[in-house]
Amino acid sequence: xxxxxxxxxxxxxxxxxxxxxxxxxxxxxxxxxxxxxxxxxxxxxxxxxxxxxxxxxxxxxxxxxxxxxxxxxxxxxxxxxxxxxxxxxxxxxxxxxxxxxxxxxxxxxxxxxxxxxxxxxxxxxxxxxxxxxxxxxxxxxxxxxxxxxxxxxxxxxxxxxxxxxxxxxxxxxxxxxxxxxxxxxxxxxxxxxxxxxxxxxxxxxxxxxxxxxxxxxxxxxxxxxxxxxxxxxxxxxxxxxxxxxxxxxxxxxxxxxxxxxxxxxxxxxxxxxxxxxxxxxxxxxxxxxxxxxxxxxxxxxxxxxxxxxxxxxxxxxxxxxxxxxxxxxxxxxxxxxxxxxxxxxxxxxxxxxxxxxxxxxxxxxxxxxxxxxxxxxxxxxxxxxxxxxxxxxxxxxxxxxxxxxxxxxxxxxxxxxxxxxxxxxxxxxxxxxxxxxxxxxxxxxxxxxxxxxxxxxxxxxxxxxx
Numbered sequence: 001x002x003x004x005x006x007x008x009x010x011x012x013x014x015x016x017x018x019x020x021x022x023x024x025x026x027x028x029x030x031x032x033x034x035x036x037x038x039x040x041x042x043x044x045x046x047x048x049x050x051x052x053x054x055x056x057x058x059x060x061x062x063x064x065x066x067x068x069x070x071x072x073x074x075x076x077x078x079x080x081x082x083x084x085x086x087x088x089x090x091x092x093x094x095x096x097x098x099x100x101x102x103x104x105x106x107x108x109x110x111x112x113x114x115x116x117x118x119x120x121x122x123x124x125x126x127x128x129x130x131x132x133x134x135x136x137x138x139x140x141x142x143x144x145x146x147x148x149x150x151x152x153x154x155x156x157x158x159x160x161x162x163x164x165x166x167x168x169x170x171x172x173x174x175x176x177x178x179x180x181x182x183x184x185x186x187x188x189x190x191x192x193x194x195x196x197x198x199x200x201x202x203x204x205x206x207x208x209x210x211x212x213x214x215x216x217x218x219x220x221x222x223x224x225x226x227x228x229x230x231x232x233x234x235x236x237x238x239x240x241x242x243x244x245x246x247x248x249x250x251x252x253x254x255x256x257x258x259x260x261x262x263x264x265x266x267x268x269x270x271x272x273x274x275x276x277x278x279x280x281x282x283x284x285x286x287x288x289x290x291x292x293x294x295x296x297x298x299x300x301x302x303x304x305x306x307x308x309x310x311x312x313x314x315x316x317x318x319x320x321x322x323x324x325x326x327x328x329x330x331x332x333x334x335x336x337x338x339x340x341x342x343x344x345x346x347x348x349x350x351x352x353x354x355x356x357x358x359x360x361x362x363x364x365x366x367x368x369x370x371x372x373x374x375x376x377x378x379x380x381x382x383x384x385x386x387x388x389x390x391x392x393x394x395x396x397x398x399x400x401x402x403x404x405x406x407x408x409x410x411x412x413x414x415x416x417x418x419x420x421x422x423x424x425x426x427x428x429x430x431x432x433x434x435x436x437x438x439x440x441x442x443x444x445x446x447x448x449x450x451x452x453x454x455x456x457x458x459x460x461x462x463x464x465x466x
Contacts, residue, residue, distance in 0.1 A: 030251060040255075043248050047169050051177070053226075053233050054162050057125060058184030060223045061158050063192040064132040064151065065096060067219055076200050077212045081139075086411065088141050095145050099152030107157040108164055117165045118234040124157040125227035133220025136213040168237050169252065179339045186332045189306065193324035195219065285437070292433035296356065299363075299426035302419070309366075312414040349438045349466050353431045360427050363420040438466055 030036040079089055111120050131151040138144040166177050199218055204211035235241045238252035302309060311320040334355075342351040412418050445463045452460070 055184040062188035096152035103156035122230040129223030136216030190325035190328040295430040299423040
C-alpha cells in the first residue's frame with residue numbers, strides 16, 4: 001500500500017500452534033485444510049452479517065440522491081416554492097454529479113490512507129444526511145444548488161469505497177456480494193417511492209412546513225441515524241479490524257495474499273501508481289468503455305423522472321408514487337436471476353444487450369401509445385433495463401447523468417416522445433459499442449490460442465469472457 005500508512009501485512013501475534021518450517025502444508029497453521037475451511041466459513045458468515053448494512057446504506061444513498069427529482073419535484077411543491085424553471089430544475093439534478101465526479105478518486109485514496117472504513121464511510125454518510133436535510137430549508141435556486149453539489153461531493157465516497165472494502169475481504173465470493181450490493185440501488189427506487197408517498201401524503205403543512213420539506217428532513221435524519229449505527233457495525237481492513245480473533249485475522253490476510261497478483265504483476269507491481277495511471281489513460285478500450293457507459297447512463301436517465309412518467313398514467317399523486325414501486329421490485333428479481341445465470345453460463349454479451357433491447361422495446365411502447373396499461377408495462381421494461389446495467393458506473397460515466405438530467409423538460413410531456421427517442425438512440429449506441437468491444441475480445445482470444453499452438457501448449461489457458 002504505497003500511499004497509505006496501513007498495510008495488510010501488519011505484524012500479528014504468533015500462531016497458537018508451532019508450525020515446522022519444513023512443513024509444506026500451507027494450511028498447517030490453521031490445523032489443516034478441513035479446519036481452515038471451517039474457520040473460513042465462520043469468517044465469511046461474520047463478514048456477511050456485518051457488511052449487510054452496506055445494502056441499507058446504498059438504499060439511503062440513492063434515496064437521498066433522488067428525492068429532489070423523484071418525489072418532491074414538480075407536482076409536490078419544490079419547483080413552485082423555489083420558483084424554478086425547467087432548466088434550473090434540470091441543473092438542480094445534474095449538479096450533484098459534478099461533485100460526485102470530482103470526489104470519487106480522491107475519496108478512495110483517502111480511505112486507503114486512513115485504513116478505517118467504518119469511521120470514514122460512516123462520517124461521509126452522516127454528512128450527506130445533514131446536507132440532504134438542509135435541502136429542506138432552502139428558499140431559492142442558489143441554496144438548493146449548493147446543497148445538491150455538496151451532497152454529491154460527500155456521497156461520492158460510498159459506492160467506490162464500498163467496493164474497495166468488499167475487495168479487501170472477499171475472494172471468489174466478491175461477484176455475488178457486489179451484485180447484492182447493487183440490488184440496493186434498484187430497491188431504493190421502490191423504497192424511496194413508498195417512503196415518499198407516506199410523507200408527502202400526510203405531512204403537508206405540519207408545523208407550517210410543506211410536505212416536500214418534511215421529505216428532506218425525515219430522510220436526512222434517517223440517514224444520520226443509520227450512519228451512527230454503521231460506525232459500530234462496519235469492518236475496517238483485515239489488519240485494522242479489532243473484533244477478529246488472531247486466527248481469523250491471519251486467515252483474512254492469507255486469503256488476500258492468495259488472491260493478489262493473479263496474472264497482472266507486471267502492471268500492478270512495476271512502475272508504481274503513475275505507471276498504472278499511464279496504462280489506463282493510454283488504453284483505448286478504457287475510453288471506449290467510458291463512452292459506452294455514458295450512452296447507456298443517458299438511456300437510464302428516466303430513473304430520476306420515474307414519478308413524473310408514472311403520473312402520465314392519470315392517477316392522483318399518491319397513487320402515482322405507489323405505482324413506482326412494482327417495476328423496481330420486478331427489476332431486482334430480474335437483476336438477481338440474470339446475474340446468476342450469466343455467472344453459471346460464463347457469458348456476458350447476450351445477457352447485457354438482451355436486457356437493453358427489452359428496455360428499448362419499453363421506450364417504443366411509451367412513444368407509441370397513451371394507453372394506461374401499455375404505458376405501465378413499458379415502465380416495467382424500462383426498470384428491467386436499469387437492473388442489468390453494469391454495477392461499476394463510476395467516474396466519467398456519471399457525465400451521462402449530467403446530460404440525462406436535461407432531456408426530460410415538462411414541455412415534452414405528457415408523451416415525452418423526444419425524451420424516449422433520445423433514450424432509444426443512446427441505448428442503440430451502447431449496444432453497437434459493446435458489440436464492437438466483443439469483436440475486439442474475440443480477436444484477442446484467437447491471438448492467445450495461436451500463441452499456445454505455436455508453443456505446443458495443449459492445455460487451454462486464459463481467455464477473455466465474452
